[in-house]
Amino acid sequence: MTTTTLAVLVPLLPFLGAAAGLLLGRTAPGFVRPLAVLPALAALALACTVAADQGGGQAVDAHTELTSTGSVPIELALHIDGFAALVAVLVAFVATCVQIYSTGYLRDDPRYPSYAALVSLFTSAMLLVVYSGDLIVLLVGWEVMGICSYFLVGHYWETPEARAASVKAFLVTKLGDVPFLIGLFALATDAGSFRITTVLATVANGGLHHPTLIGLLLLCGVAGKSAQFPLHTWLPDAMAGPTPVSALIHAATMVAAGVYFVARLLPVFEASAAVMVVLAVMGAVTMVGSALAALAQDDIKRVLAYSTIGQLGYMTGALAVGDRGAAVFHLLSHGAFKALLFLAAGVIIHAAGTNSLAVMSRTSGLRDRVPDAYWTMTVALLALAAIPPFSGFFSKESVLGAAEHVATGHTEHAPGSAGWIVLVAGLATALLTAAYATRLWLLTFRGRGAEAPDHGRQPRSMTVVLWVLAVPSLAFGGFAYRSLPDWFDGRTLTPTLTTSVLGTGLALVGGLVTYGAWQRTRALAARTPLGAVAAHSEADAGLVEAEVIAAHKPVFGDVAYAPDPADPGRLLLGPLYRHAAEGFHLDAVYDALFVRPVLAAATLVQFLDREVVDTYVRGAGALPRLLGAAVRRTQTGNVQTYVSALLAGTVVLAVAVLLVATGV
């Protein structure tokens, strides 16, 4: 089979798996698990083959036009360069891990068939985005992901949090998608084609007439999909979905799509310096703000969600300094360790019976209950904090190195200001990232108090996946940074000395400061008891998670916040703590800016409808009613009266006709 055929099969297999899963889910439950796992596994194998065939050399291009669409042609096109080949491998890898993990995690869930089919569809859509060489086909996958995320985040639709989160995720990403669509049309109009290769050629020839406008419009969609400031608010709430879905969304598919899209069309964005600065500011604000917010979250999954936003900020920053190699490098390593973090967090939540860090910090022995999760999560957190030699270190250093490269005067791809913004924000975030990673680890595994309940061993399907993911988290960066430039643009990804020392030093400082703060506050923890443990700890992990998410708000008063004086984050952040826990009140701002005006407008429309429009309606009814009341009086029931009136009318008509006919 040619590489093209293989590449077509990669998104097609999960799609067929999804269709078959949806069709057979009820009638043949025995087929659901194989139908979920095998297509993903096959897609992984095929993606690896495609990557090996492509080998970082000449991009594979294939296209066919199904039908003429009038003006700008829409084609089924493939464009597989090194980026696409490697990202596809990552997507298929994470999707396979998630599918295997889900068989254990949701083993008793009655809606597992539809869940697995949607995950397959989600994977298929992301692979379509990755391989597509046509912007409209890419958009199809982009939107299919949006609707799949809606369904998957709302998997526990019995709880109001999940319903609200799914609607929010859908609406916020759509808010970005509308300008994105307009931007795509503008881009295609300028370039005369939706083909990515044609667009890039047009840009290279300077044929783009409105680069700033197009770039900003496209950035709206990217910000929505990749959860960048200011459209990131859906992502922490999306934690209401099952943990494997969070892993899938955060590591490989949905949020990666935005970054990947920018990486693919980077020359379009580079055409306007203003767009690059906006991108840099967006990334900087996102990473610093989300790192601060992560330091104050009580829900373990929300900490990870904010860390995802921060890491995506790094990728955006790398793109803002014009180095898409660094961005995709970080995307790949982040995909591995973030998937691991989420899947391990799922195990921990199941074992601890809570998602609250405050409660975990009052539970001892959790690491002995789930040793697999303990060790793998430690690896992943070290990778997140960018401690050498874990893979996160190399990818993050490549980003910081690229920023320094631009900041020190190599401004052929991006403005120097963007470099400085990304560099400063990246270093600050390195400190904060290490701080919240340390906080998470200490609170989860170093708790003191009652013994954690024993539920026996976790299912093998879950723990094995953790170890499989731990390998790339540990080693991918160190082995790959020398060979990856051959796949990407050829620019070096080797860490530079200055940023390595600075970044690692700051990370160590952050970790040590947090440790010190934790030492001071842990004494407080014993004095203020807190507790919320799920009722059905023996049930499968998915049910436990749904229950703890639903229980957090009644117990602590907020989904993100717990009144825990022993939280080291409270000591570190000081007065910022409360605001950071609320995500810096961005939801309140959205509430004031969009939700309330819409509600007010709805009230106005309701008023207009009820008082103005209905008045006409009622008037239209009242007039005939009055006339009817008048005419009713003639309804005497006396037949003679009726006939008299009838005959009188007949006489009058006959006379009138006569007069007209005789012309009198």
Add this chain to the structure above:
Amino acid sequence: MHLAYPAVLSALLFCTGLYGVLARRNAILVLMSVELMLNAVNLNLVAFDVWLSKTARDTLHSGQALTLFTIAIAAAEIGIGLAIVLAVYRNRGTSDIDRLRDTAEGHEDGTPPDEAADEKAEATA
């Protein structure tokens, strides 16, 4: 003979019957007035038939044939009409037309369906 004589007589008889239909209270008197109107039409038919057959414009004697039909129909009508009047009288104890006002506005309450049917039949008679 002038055609105007039977024609005018017919018109006057018709209007007399009309007055009777509209003014009489007893249903049987109304039926009599209907007979008057029918006879006025018959007279008209016969007179015109005679005129047209004498001037050889109509050789079918359609006027007289129609008159015979009208008489037959009138006989049937009086039979049906009297049956209706008797049914109404049996149910209501009256045959006064202006006391049968069940279809009046605000009289929807509890009229038995058979009486309503009688009302309707009365109105058509």
Add this chain to the structure above:
Amino acid sequence: MTPLAQAPHGFLSPTGVEIAFLLVGLVTFGAALVTVTTRQLVHAALWLVVALGGLAVEYLLLTAEFIAWVQVLIYVGSVVVLLLFGLMLTKAPIGRSPDADSGNRWVALVVAVAAAAALVWVVVDAFRTTWINLDGAAAGSTKVTGASLFQNWVLPFEALSVLLLAALVGAIVLSRKAKAESAPPPVNGRAVTQSSPSVTGSGIHPIVQRAEKKTEKKTEQESEQEGAR
């Protein structure tokens, strides 16, 4: 209208037939007026006999003999008798009844006078010079009418017999008790009266039953007469 018929007769040239027609017409019209205005109901029926008889004479004067005899037979012979029976069965008061006219009479008068004015005006305006030549063979002798009826009008005649049958059935259905369908089939019509408490004045029912039978018999007779013709 027709110049040929118009020429020998002026507008006012009364012949004997015309004078007879006018006189009988006056009597007929007067009897009709009394019919619709009298306060004695039975008298109304009797005056109706006069009016209908007068019309029969008019038919004779118009040389329509067969129609005239049918008029006498059916109207005077059966219809008026039926009406008298109806008056009797509905307990019509004998003697003057002050409420013979409804409150609608003034409206009725206006409508009737207006209609009469319009009709007479139109008819006189249209036919004031039209002349009917009554000389020669009778226009409506039994032979002529019979030939016409059974040569040209056979199909409508047969259709008419179906109509009479329908009227017969209708009269029977109407005369039956409304409860007869829901109650067990009565041995005779009278048995049902006990099971209809809503009926007012149940004492009249035997008479009503008999009257119904007579009505049906009459209708049958009429249809037979029609068939005989």
